[in-house]
Amino acid sequence: MNDPTGMDSIRIPGEFEPQEAIWLGYRSVREEGYFENETYKILSAIKPKKTMRTSLLIIALLALHIETMSQDYNGPIIDMHVHAYHEGNPFFRMRIHPPTLRGESYTGASSAEELKQQTLAIFKEHNVVKAVVSDGVLWDDGSFDDIILYGRRNMTVDSLRDAHSQQKFDVLGELAPFYSGKVAGDSSLAPLFGLAEELGAPAGIHIFPGGPNWLWNRFPGMFPLMRAKNADPKQLQEVMIAYPKMKLYIMHGGWPYVDDVKALMYMHSQLYVDVAVLNWILPKEEFYAYLKELINAGFGDKIMFGSDQMIWPQLIGEGIKTINEAPFLSLDQKADIFYNNAARFLELTEEEIEAHKKKLLPRN
Numbered sequence: 001m002n003d004p005t006g007m008d009s010i011r012i013p014g015e016f017e018p019q020e021a022i023w024l025g026y027r028s029v030r031e032e033g034y035f036e037n038e039t040y041k042i043l044s045a046i047k048p049k050k051t052m053r054t055s056l057l058i059i060a061l062l063a064l065h066i067e068t069m070s071q072d073y074n075g076p077i078i079d080m081h082v083h084a085y086h087e088g089n090p091f092f093r094m095r096i097h098p099p100t101l102r103g104e105s106y107t108g109a110s111s112a113e114e115l116k117q118q119t120l121a122i123f124k125e126h127n128v129v130k131a132v133v134s135d136g137v138l139w140d141d142g143s144f145d146d147i148i149l150y151g152r153r154n155m156t157v158d159s160l161r162d163a164h165s166q167q168k169f170d171v172l173g174e175l176a177p178f179y180s181g182k183v184a185g186d187s188s189l190a191p192l193f194g195l196a197e198e199l200g201a202p203a204g205i206h207i208f209p210g211g212p213n214w215l216w217n218r219f220p221g222m223f224p225l226m227r228a229k230n231a232d233p234k235q236l237q238e239v240m241i242a243y244p245k246m247k248l249y250i251m252h253g254g255w256p257y258v259d260d261v262k263a264l265m266y267m268h269s270q271l272y273v274d275v276a277v278l279n280w281i282l283p284k285e286e287f288y289a290y291l292k293e294l295i296n297a298g299f300g301d302k303i304m305f306g307s308d309q310m311i312w313p314q315l316i317g318e319g320i321k322t323i324n325e326a327p328f329l330s331l332d333q334k335a336d337i338f339y340n341n342a343a344r345f346l347e348l349t350e351e352e353i354e355a356h357k358k359k360l361l362p363r364n
Helices: 018-031 036-045 052-070 112-126 157-165 187-199 233-242 258-267 284-296 314-324 331-345 350-357
Strands: 077-083 128-134 148-152 171-175 203-206 248-251 271-274
Touching: 077 112, 077 248, 077 314, 077 331, 112 128, 112 314, 128 171, 148 157, 157 187, 171 187, 187 203, 187 233, 233 248, 233 258, 258 271, 258 284, 314 331, 331 350
Parallel strands: 077 128, 128 148, 148 171, 171 203, 203 248, 248 271
Antiparallel strands: none
């Protein structure tokens, strides 16, 4: 008998082969639909009787718990943080990403066309069915079918309104006042937030971190007005009070100010985060501590996947891998981060969601 639990070696006194009984119990529990998030409820309902049946049920449930916690998610993914660039963008001259805080370095695309083709291939490889692409109109040639959600920035209110009427404006962002020494409450952003609320377009705002680690030293003069003091997420509160109907997400998750993010999420239901950059630039222990703290606080339904791939499309896969390897995430929690939360935030239709969820990668 095929035993996916790896428990063939366990021996429990009984009247029949224990591994056979454990597998039968495991299979019956699974067929009843008891998945990881029900495990503890079931165990707590079992009265402590020293019976073979109780022992087998407990072992089966624990085996199921272990299996669901170790499974890779293979469903549809929404990437809330992608970039397209014009040919000649300075990023293409950079190419080599400096070593991250994990000690990893990456070689990027050498041209705008190469970036587009590599990103499309990565999307297909990892089942990315939607992506918020800043300046995504640069890729508006039919290659991506209906994957792209148009992130628009550096435009006037009138230009954004015109783009919306042409169905070329889905998300306001990536807004990045941080790089120019400004905060979210700067008066220059007020008309943009007002329009987003009016049109029902969500907004994505970059606060921190900014670019590769040690950006200030590695690329002196690139962003001379960038200051860590302008990275506190609390700056968003007055914006959310002024525009209470505008959905807002913090790009890069508000790290390292996790307590401030929790406070804001507790007060404002329209606030979400993406975990772009954090899921490949930070040491795994640091990222997992941040992620777990938000989940433990009850905000697992506000976390969305993002990559911020810039000119390094392989970072999409790195970010996905990091989340799949999180030892504390159940399969349901992975599904929320990779797809469900973003689908709700973006208000995808039931038809879109149903179509996306039919797309599954082969299970590892």
